[in-house]
Amino acid sequence: MRIALDAMGSDKCPTPDVEGAVLAAREYRDTVLLIGDEDLVKGELSKYNLKGTKIEVIHSPEFITMEDKPGEVGKSKPQSSMHIGLNLVKQGEADAFVTAGNTGAAMAIATLFTLHRIPNVKRPALSSIIRVTNNRTVILLDIGANTDSKPEWLMQFAIMGKVYAQNALQLNMPKVALLANGEEETKGNQLIHDAARLLNNLPDINFIGNIEPRDVLKGYADVIVSDGFVGNIAIKSFEAMGSALFNLIRAEITSDPIATIGGLLARRAFRRVYKQADPAEIGGAPLLGVNGVVIIGHGSSNAKAIKNAIRQARLAVQGKVIKSISDGLHKLSN
């Protein structure tokens, strides 16, 4: 397998990106194509023993920053690492593209300038994969590609999410639910009611109705579907409360000498909590609906996160996610 990695993606690029590529190349034995400023990337690579790894460097004269406007970079930086990486996927020279860079830019370049949409896909969706109770894995989509979604888009997100959960995350008969303000059928807004009607009439999907945020974190469904505005607020609310609570606990424990000793004794337990909550354990999640595997990681990714984002890309490629989505939507359109 050949994975194209944006070496200029993360906030601290290319350091964690290159280290993550090396870790992945060692562990998975795939070819990793590192796309970025050749001198910088080779400088980073020189720190590692690359024996037995298959890493290629592809120079990109431009790269995209977090400040770049997604609507402009498609045309203004046609030689960016994102353009080059996504074009490699388009031309079949890479099986997947992974980036921890500007999400909006990656989405725009993938959708409008390089891969374009899978036939019949109305809108691509950004997803997030999170660990919930009992180490279950859940995929939420859309978490921000679209606002003011139409019911048909949500229905397609459900199909794409189901395919990803089944083929890449290897969840059997994944349960699909609509994120709502209550589990009862009467809850939800007009969009949720209309999408539920479509999903209830859809064959081959294990649609279980509405789900509340509490039950999302309990893992009562595998695929959580929402409009991008709502999904983004939900995922950001989870993150916000998680980090507010960690900060509060840290502040209270360290403000009190006895509790500080207690905190030190409980350190290993806290580490296990962090590990379960650590987004680097997942690494990244797919941009679904574009005609090729694209995995997007967080800007704050460290090397472990990059390595796991590459792992996510491998799972998507092995699971033939693009073909399955294409087949699923084709069947529906006939």
Add this chain to the structure above:
Amino acid sequence: MRIALDAMGSDKCPTPDVEGAVLAAREYRDTVLLIGDEDLVKGELSKYNLKGTKIEVIHSPEFITMEDKPGEVGKSKPQSSMHIGLNLVKQGEADAFVTAGNTGAAMAIATLFTLHRIPNVKRPALSSIIRVTNNRTVILLDIGANTDSKPEWLMQFAIMGKVYAQNALQLNMPKVALLANGEEETKGNQLIHDAARLLNNLPDINFIGNIEPRDVLKGYADVIVSDGFVGNIAIKSFEAMGSALFNLIRAEITSDPIATIGGLLARRAFRRVYKQADPAEIGGAPLLGVNGVVIIGHGSSNAKAIKNAIRQARLAVQGKVIKSISDGLHKLSN
């Protein structure tokens, strides 16, 4: 001041409701009107030394359960404790009504059968008052009264929230923001864009634009406005992550003997964290837009929560919230 309390509100009614009434009557010296089954309520009251308190019991032959459908109880249980309490406010025999009962039912009975809306109010809004970083207090609305809101409704929620923050929560020049998926003006959905336009043109309001969930919990704004569907998902996502993380920490600490000792030593620090996160410290939040002070608490309220919900009612009455909302909206309609 005379506060009417639904003695049949909380999940374990009338025990915590009556105890909370006694605590409030002792501390605030107000008259508390306890509405519920006379025998049950008097039985609970007999447990306490009521010397110096002003508590009156008003019998209600019916009461509403969490299973009752909000759309039906208005007509099917006209003698419920909610009807009686809200009518006391309507007739000027009580200054406020407090309940920890079925929120939808309280809203329906207040809006459609007893108090009705303040003139010019398009829709009442449910609110939530939460403690955020540095013990700041924030009011979010709407958290569930309305889905598919119109921009004008959000503008009115902003005005009502601002009045409450100023007059009842005593926050000076409260900052008002729209809950969104990013703080930039370009973020948000169509509703947020349209509401922002209205709020930007509104005099006498400190509108600071969009706010992300992270910054809600940092207290960057005092009044957070959203559609009820979105606000409900945000507040439930905060709660869900809070309790998931507490459970995970407890499980990891108790799974390991050394960490268990650490957890015991850090117990006081954890108690301080709980106290800051404990909804009983706030007790309840107003249903804004109906023509009288109505405070709604959580079904799981304990006596402390009931007492604090009564405290919230006093603040609203003292702050002349209803008149200020009425004046504010009247000014705008001219």
